[in-house]
Amino acid sequence: MIGRYILTPEIFGILEKCEPGRGGEIQLTDGLRILNKERQMVAYPIQGKRYDVGDKLGYIEATIEIALQRTDLQDELKSYLRKLTDPWKA
Structure with a gap:
């Protein structure tokens, strides 16, 4: 519950x-x-969306998704995520 x-x-x-x-x-x-x-x-x-923050991955997903909705964080976070995932592009 x-x-x-x-x-x-x-x-x-x-x-x-x-x-x-x-x-x-x-x-x-x-x-x-x-x-x-x-x-x-x-x-x-x-x-709205339910996040399972009792689960490690669910906590990370919630943190990222909520941060991306914030105008004071979204640009820096997008830049960081691009930099982080760039090496995975093949």
Whole structure:
């Protein structure tokens, strides 16, 4: 599950009662599952591209793509990428 959450304070009481899960950690998803039984939760689908920044390559891709969208970085970054990839042209 990906996303950002806006939670009410009642989640803390629920998390205090949760048993540790994988790696001995309290899992927010377990708390959300319980909270969802007690009150309605609302989700909003993301608009745009999703990057997996928990993955090494995904992090690099996100960094490069976002940097290329910035007017203060794109020219220098394009120049650097061209210089870096030029030797690969055959």
